[in-house]
Amino acid sequence: SSRASKHSKLRTIVAVSTVGIIVLVTTCFIIALKIHRSGRFPLQSLVRKDYNSRRDKIKEMLGNYGSLAPKRYTFSHLKKITKSFSEKLGEGSYGMVYKGALLNGHHVAVKFLRDTTGNGEEFVNEVISIRRTSHVNIVTLLGFCLEGSKRVLVYDYMPNGSLEKFIYAENSKETLEWDKLYEIAVGIARGLEYLHRGCNTRTIHFDIKPQNILLDQDFVPKIADFGLAKLCNPKESYLLLMDGMRGTIGFIAPEVFSRRFGIVSTKSDVYSFGMVLLEMVGGRKNLRESVERESEVYFPDWVHSHLTQLGSLQPFDLGPAEHEEIAKKMATIGLWCVQISPASRPTISKVLEMFERNIDQLEIPPKQFIYSPIQDDSDDERNESRV
Numbered sequence: 311s312s313r314a315s316k317h318s319k320l321r322t323i324v325a326v327s328t329v330g331i332i333v334l335v336t337t338c339f340i341i342a343l344k345i346h347r348s349g350r351f352p353l354q355s356l357v358r359k360d361y362n363s364r365r366d367k368i369k370e371m372l373g374n375y376g377s378l379a380p381k382r383y384t385f386s387h388l389k390k391i392t393k394s395f396s397e398k399l400g401e402g403s404y405g406m407v408y409k410g411a412l413l414n415g416h417h418v419a420v421k422f423l424r425d426t427t428g429n430g431e432e433f434v435n436e437v438i439s440i441r442r443t444s445h446v447n448i449v450t451l452l453g454f455c456l457e458g459s460k461r462v463l464v465y466d467y468m469p470n471g472s473l474e475k476f477i478y479a480e481n482s483k484e485t486l487e488w489d490k491l492y493e494i495a496v497g498i499a500r501g502l503e504y505l506h507r508g509c510n511t512r513t514i515h516f517d518i519k520p521q522n523i524l525l526d527q528d529f530v531p532k533i534a535d536f537g538l539a540k541l542c543n544p545k546e547s548y549l550l551l552m553d554g555m556r557g558t559i560g561f562i563a564p565e566v567f568s569r570r571f572g573i574v575s576t577k578s579d580v581y582s583f584g585m586v587l588l589e590m591v592g593g594r595k596n597l598r599e600s601v602e603r604e605s606e607v608y609f610p611d612w613v614h615s616h617l618t619q620l621g622s623l624q625p626f627d628l629g630p631a632e633h634e635e636i637a638k639k640m641a642t643i644g645l646w647c648v649q650i651s652p653a654s655r656p657t658i659s660k661v662l663e664m665f666e667r668n669i670d671q672l673e674i675p676p677k678q679f680i681y682s683p684i685q686d687d688s689d690d691e692r693n694e695s696r697v
């Protein structure tokens with residue numbers, strides 16, 4: 311019987327302690343819930359404080375630039391102005407691009423960035439710097455959206471799309487006249503000169519190619535995708551650049567790939583610009599591809615030998631003499647820009663000077679051997695920076 315009474319005592323103790331623990335846990339839960347509801351829960355206020363201080367910081371950063379600051383859009387607003395992202399303009403290495411119309415009717419291109427780097431403040435800093443890079447030949451960034459992991463840029467919409475469409479046009483309606491092509495070439499060079507010399511910080515674009523030259527309603531060229539390499543994962547962007555080279559051979563300057571020097575400079579942009587010029591000359595009649603396919607001659611070499619041996623660009627059917635002059639001028643400047651050694655290439659300001667001259671005042675550069683080893687001209691490059 312003493313064992314039975316011990317058992318019953320033990321059961322009582324266990325029951326009482328269980329009830330005690332349940333009461334204690336419930337009480338703690340109710341107290342925590344009350345504090346939470348009152349908004350005085352310390353952890354919650356810490357999180358809120360941090361969120362508020364980041365929001366205030368971003369507001370302050372934008373406030374410092376007054377009307378020059380990029381506009382901040384909410385995601386729901388972007389959804390509304392793009393009619394729930396219904397009109398896709400395309401997809402590039404940085405993400406999807408959709409067409410939208412602001413409430414005042416102004417058309418915009420809304421670009422979703424994927425694989426972005428840095429925190430919100432770093433993102434806003436870069437966005438401010440892109441916005442401040444303002445020039446008639448650079449696509450205008452109007453604003454951005456930053457909500458959680460969503461990072462979106464809002465640009466002016468360019469109704470004539472990219473230069474690529476016109477260079478390789480099959481349809482004669484989409485072919486641009488030589489004087490228009492020439493104006494576009496000069497416009498791109500002006501935009502590049504601004505990036506290299508005119509804006510607050512010397513800037514290398516890294517990815518000048520016809521797809522990144524957009525045309526407004528009057529065919530004024532605007533350099534696009536400027537500054538994005540800094541906003542998105544750099545490793546990824548670098549790999550994408552390499553893809554770009556494979557896809558559109560020669561647009562990335564050879565030194566960008568040189569593991570030996572790893573040096574890029576404003577002259578790397580000049581190289582890409584030269585390739586764009588040559589594409590404009592050769593692509594207009596879709597000649598480049600047929601030259602390379604039929605003769606296996608690298609197109610810049612083909613242009614070089616025609617200019618030096620024949621003094622003309624036959625078999626182009628260039629029409630009036632002034633067209634031939636424009637084509638020869640663009641080709642000659644293009645050849646100077648694609649010199650293998652960055653030191654032999656002109657600066658972009660020099661390129662603009664060359665555009666001012668007559669064709670007979672322009673020398674044809676020495677022939678280049680694209681596969682020859684790259685010289686170490688790192689001393690010549692005062693403006694260089696490392697990849």
Ligand SMILES: Nc1ncnc2c1ncn2[C@@H]1O[C@H](COP(=O)(O)OP(=O)(O)OP(=O)(O)O)[C@@H](O)[C@H]1O
Pocket residue numbers: 399400401402403404405406407419421449465466467468469471472517521522524534535
């Ligand atoms: N501001 C804009 N106005 C009109 N169309 C645009 C604008 N920005 C981009 N697009 C179009 O959206 C598509 C995707 O552009 P995006 O710049 O993202 O990629 P891309 O330049 O084609 O390729 P990559 O990013 O690899 O250089 C392209 O067809 C481009 O012409």
